[in-house]
Amino acid sequence: MSSIPILKSREAQIHTKGEKPFDMTCGKHSVAGSVSQRACVFCGSRVVLYPIADALHLIHGPIGCAAYTWDIRGALSSGPQLHRLSFSTDLRERDVIFGGEKKLEAALDELIDHYKPKAAFVYSTCIVGIIGDDVAAVCRKIEAKKGIPVLPVHSEGFKGTKKDGYKAACDALFKLVGKGSTEGVSPISINILGEFNIGGEAWLIKEYYERMGVQVVSVMTGDGRVDQIGKSHGAALNVVQCSGALTFLAEMMKEEYGTPYIRVSYIGIDDMAKSLYDVAARFPDNPEIMERTRKIVREEVEAILPELNEIRKDLEGKKAAIYVGGAFKAFSLIKALNYLGMKVVLVGSQTGNKEDYKTLQEMCDDGTIILDDANPLELSKYIIEKDADLFIGGVKERPIAFKMGIGFCDHNHERKIPLAGFRGMLAFAREVHTSVTSPVWQFCPARLGNKEK
Amino acid sequence: MKFAGKTDNYAATQNACNLCSPLGAALVFKGVSNCVPLLHGSQGCSTYIRRYMISHFKEPMDIACSNFGEHTAIFGGGANIKLAIDNIRSQYSPELIGIATTCLSETIGDDVPMFIRSYKEECEDKENLPALVHVSTPSYQGTHMQGFHGAVRALVETLAEAAETGDKPLLNLFPGMVSPSDLRLLKEIAADFGMEPVLIPDYSDTLNGPLWTEYQRIPEGGTTIEAIKSTGGAAASLECGMILAGEPETAGTWLDKKFSVPAHRIGLPIGIRETDKMMDILAEVSGNPIPDKYLGQRGRLLDAMVDGHKHLNGVKAALFGEEDLVAGLAAFCSEIGVIPALCATGGGAGRFEKTIKSVVPERIHRKMEIMEDVDFVTIEKALEKTGVDLLIGHSKGYAMSRRLKTPLLRVGFPVHDRVNGSRTLHLGYRGAQQLFDRIVNKIIEIKQDRSDVGYTYM
Numbered sequence: 001m002s003s004i005p006i007l008k009s010r011e012a013q014i015h016t017k018g019e020k021p022f023d024m025t026c027g028k029h030s031v032a033g034s035v036s037q038r039a040c041v042f043c044g045s046r047v048v049l050y051p052i053a054d055a056l057h058l059i060h061g062p063i064g065c066a067a068y069t070w071d072i073r074g075a076l077s078s079g080p081q082l083h084r085l086s087f088s089t090d091l092r093e094r095d096v097i098f099g100g101e102k103k104l105e106a107a108l109d110e111l112i113d114h115y116k117p118k119a120a121f122v123y124s125t126c127i128v129g130i131i132g133d134d135v136a137a138v139c140r141k142i143e144a145k146k147g148i149p150v151l152p153v154h155s156e157g158f159k160g161t162k163k164d165g166y167k168a169a170c171d172a173l174f175k176l177v178g179k180g181s182t183e184g185v186s187p188i189s190i191n192i193l194g195e196f197n198i199g200g201e202a203w204l205i206k207e208y209y210e211r212m213g214v215q216v217v218s219v220m221t222g223d224g225r226v227d228q229i230g231k232s233h234g235a236a237l238n239v240v241q242c243s244g245a246l247t248f249l250a251e252m253m254k255e256e257y258g259t260p261y262i263r264v265s266y267i268g269i270d271d272m273a274k275s276l277y278d279v280a281a282r283f284p285d286n287p288e289i290m291e292r293t294r295k296i297v298r299e300e301v302e303a304i305l306p307e308l309n310e311i312r313k314d315l316e317g318k319k320a321a322i323y324v325g326g327a328f329k330a331f332s333l334i335k336a337l338n339y340l341g342m343k344v345v346l347v348g349s350q351t352g353n354k355e356d357y358k359t360l361q362e363m364c365d366d367g368t369i370i371l372d373d374a375n376p377l378e379l380s381k382y383i384i385e386k387d388a389d390l391f392i393g394g395v396k397e398r399p400i401a402f403k404m405g406i407g408f409c410d411h412n413h414e415r416k417i418p419l420a421g422f423r424g425m426l427a428f429a430r431e432v433h434t435s436v437t438s439p440v441w442q443f444c445p446a447r448l449g450n451k452e453k
Numbered sequence: 454m455k456f457a458g459k460t461d462n463y464a465a466t467q468n469a470c471n472l473c474s475p476l477g478a479a480l481v482f483k484g485v486s487n488c489v490p491l492l493h494g495s496q497g498c499s500t501y502i503r504r505y506m507i508s509h510f511k512e513p514m515d516i517a518c519s520n521f522g523e524h525t526a527i528f529g530g531g532a533n534i535k536l537a538i539d540n541i542r543s544q545y546s547p548e549l550i551g552i553a554t555t556c557l558s559e560t561i562g563d564d565v566p567m568f569i570r571s572y573k574e575e576c577e578d579k580e581n582l583p584a585l586v587h588v589s590t591p592s593y594q595g596t597h598m599q600g601f602h603g604a605v606r607a608l609v610e611t612l613a614e615a616a617e618t619g620d621k622p623l624l625n626l627f628p629g630m631v632s633p634s635d636l637r638l639l640k641e642i643a644a645d646f647g648m649e650p651v652l653i654p655d656y657s658d659t660l661n662g663p664l665w666t667e668y669q670r671i672p673e674g675g676t677t678i679e680a681i682k683s684t685g686g687a688a689a690s691l692e693c694g695m696i697l698a699g700e701p702e703t704a705g706t707w708l709d710k711k712f713s714v715p716a717h718r719i720g721l722p723i724g725i726r727e728t729d730k731m732m733d734i735l736a737e738v739s740g741n742p743i744p745d746k747y748l749g750q751r752g753r754l755l756d757a758m759v760d761g762h763k764h765l766n767g768v769k770a771a772l773f774g775e776e777d778l779v780a781g782l783a784a785f786c787s788e789i790g791v792i793p794a795l796c797a798t799g800g801g802a803g804r805f806e807k808t809i810k811s812v813v814p815e816r817i818h819r820k821m822e823i824m825e826d827v828d829f830v831t832i833e834k835a836l837e838k839t840g841v842d843l844l845i846g847h848s849k850g851y852a853m854s855r856r857l858k859t860p861l862l863r864v865g866f867p868v869h870d871r872v873n874g875s876r877t878l879h880l881g882y883r884g885a886q887q888l889f890d891r892i893v894n895k896i897i898e899i900k901q902d903r904s905d906v907g908y909t910y911m
């Protein structure tokens with residue numbers, strides 16, 4: 001397998017724990033000609049804003065960018081489903097030559113009249129950045145005409161990485177924050193940031209906090225609503241999940257409204273429990289909150305433990321590879337997998353920063369491969385070398401795992417089952433178990449090779 | 454949910470029924486042996502396209518990208534494309550790199566042919582240089598089908614030679630965007646006529662292969678470069694697609710003009726008549742009679758059509774998707790009594806209505822609605838009025854199928870919500886047989902489920 005060559009320019013983004021001093025190069029633009037698993041700025045913005053279900057999401061550009069993102073995510077809404085439709089200005093040749101502003105204006109006019117959204121987001125795609133449309137001006141004009149916020153999202157694909165897309169989305173979101181009244185917002189309240197309600201996860205988590213006696217003002221952006229975001233500045237605390245996506249917003253809210261924030265993760269039992277305890281600890285004057293939290297954690301863990309223990313018996317000693325978008329998620333996954341008795345042999349992320357990689361390296365055993373912005377060649381090389389039984393990643397990694405006869409768990413925004421929260425942990429364990437223990441692997445030639453070794 | 458209808462000067466496309474050009478081009482390049490597709494533009498396009506195709510084919514889908522950054526967008530993509538080619542060569546050692554542009558590189562006016570020329574000139578190890586084939590695919594000019602046919606043509610134009618032929622006569626086959634199973638079927642048919650098929654593209658193995666023993670940088674299979682070169686010496690070309698046949702210049706016509714390889718242009722061989730046509734042409738070109746095997750298949754198909762006719766005659770269906778596929782399905786539907794009450798496509802070649810009408814008997818025309826360059830919202834609105842028994846098209850019609858409570862039979866691309874997109878057969882008598890069985894069974898199932906009694910005899 002060592003015949004798979006690694007590009008020289010990529011070597012600083014791949015490390016084996018225990019070898020050489022650790023210094024990960026990251027945050028780089030992907031190398032030209034590599035098959036990166038990353039997407040573009042637009043993709044980052046779309047991921048963050050997509051779950052806002054009562055807003056219009058109009059993609060300004062040629063058709064592809066919209067067609068490929070039509071209803072691809074499992075972010076659920078309890079009410080309006082506007083986010084699941086795909087709207088595009090579908091720029092054609094003449095628009096590219098003469099500019100797309102007129103078309104954009106007409107599109108917004110027509111769509112807002114018909115769908116009556118609470119706000120509209122206008123995503124700029126690559127060529128909009130080139131043909132020089134004044135998207136902001138069109139947005140201002142329509143905003144004045146229709147009386148709803150019409151927000152440009154500066155997400156031209158080539159102007160950075162997915163992370164810049166998160167930032168562009170946060171900039172747009174921030175313009176909604178503070179638009180509403182904070183009447184009825186309790187002093188014991190939080191916003192949940194960076195939870196997108198994939199498969200209903202945000203509902204699970206919101207319920208935990210509410211049972212603790214903490215009001216959840218707004219979830220950003222899972223099952224999101226424009227009005228709730230508008231009054232989110234009234235919350236006492238921002239609880240931010242995931243390292244990248246919503247931290248920008250938390251920073252801005254801290255600066256502008258003095259809202260403090262903490263970082264949490266809802267993946268795995270330990271991190272989930274910690275997310276609740278950390279919030280409870282922020283309200284020391286109300287000790288009953290902490291008491292309730294303990295009770296909730298106890299009850300929830302007791303409810304899932306028997307089945308988890310059963311599952312663990314089958315998974316003990318199996319090996320896992322993780323390749324996900326944000327490094328923060330990887331931390332939790334390592335812990336969750338360890339909980340199931342599994343060993344992590346490879347871990348990587350699309351957008352981790354230096355600190356993240358340091359943490360990863362501290363968490364892993366010697367010999368674990370650590371990667372930044374990996375490509376399919378590298379991923380396949382190492383999963384075989386390390387004889388992994390399970391690969392955790394997104395849709396793009398799935399066929400690599402399958403071709404090599406390795407189980408797979410989709411841990412991306414496109415999955416349809418909840419993997420966060422206590423019940424999510426159980427769902428995760430079941431998902432892993434279903435794949436890893438399937439009898440089909442016994443027939444897979446690549447795995448047979450590894451057995452004979 | 455209610456949708457905003459397109460007004461006269463409608464502006465927004467809602468739930469598009471087509472995809473963008475580089476996707477089609479990338480698919481073609483995936484069907485060439487030892488080839489890596491390279492999209493010249495920023496990263497999102499290639500990542501999205503890969504993701505979209507993976508969900509259909511369920512196979513690894515390496516498509517490289519020249520990864521535009523802000524700098525590139527201002528100063529042009531020349532440096533990036535060269536670096537990309539270098540990096541692809543050192544990682545994959547391909548024999549061919551298929552370069553398709555995206556909206557971005559087209560808009561900034563990158564001169565890709567010039568970049569390629571200068572790369573070749575500057576290149577130090579010229580003998581190891583892979584073939585570099587370029588196709589221009591701005592999505593604001595066309596759909597994935599333009600990208601597909603454009604790439605097929607670019608391959609032929611760049612590589613074809615007036616080659617010597619071997620023992621068997623060569624047959625160039627330009628099948629259009631069909632499933633891996635369809636591709637296999639076409640190869641088998643050509644071989645049964647005693648001809649050596651050169652299928653462009655041929656992703657039957659590269660995108661529908663077995664499990665691996667070790668990682669394959671480039672999946673095995675695909676049309677070899679040698680074979681593409683030999684197209685200039687073929688006995689004939691068979692080019693499928695009625696809409697495609699309206700294009701003034703295609704791979705087939707180009708070979709005809711340049712190397713006097715006669716081009717036979719037919720529709721996608723879906724259903725009896727179009728398949729008959731193909732068989733007749735192959736018999737003529739090869740000088741061999743139609744093998745018994747196919748007479749048998751045809752016979753059994755007709756027998757099945759008679760057995761099931763009562764379930765189908767007068768059934769109304771809506772057909773949607775890629776233009777040529779819809780035309781083929783419309784022709785087949787008319788042969789089995791299914792009324793293609795609505796034919797819709799996101800494509801916009803301008804020949805859709807005429808083509809559809811040419812394959813459906815005139816007396817049915819008044820029962821039909823034909824829509825070109827439309828999105829799903831427009832299609833759904835039309836269906837709310839018309840009402841049909843069955844939808845036939847790709848997965849993206851499912852949302853509409855669910856709301857309209859009308860079952861969807863999945864064909865074509867993409868099939869994202871079933872596992873057999875690659876294995877669905879559309880072409881030839883066997884494809885017609887499969888389609889027929891699926892359509893009849895679906896209708897029977899509906900009747901059975903809705904009946905109060907639930908008979909097991911039909």
Ligand code: SF4
Nearest residue numbers: 064065473498556592
């Ligand atoms: S920019 Fe053009 S090529 Fe890229 S995804 Fe959008 S439509 Fe397709």
Ligand code: SF4
Nearest residue numbers: 040065126157497498
């Ligand atoms: S055109 Fe730009 S914004 Fe659209 S998918 Fe491609 S990289 Fe992303």
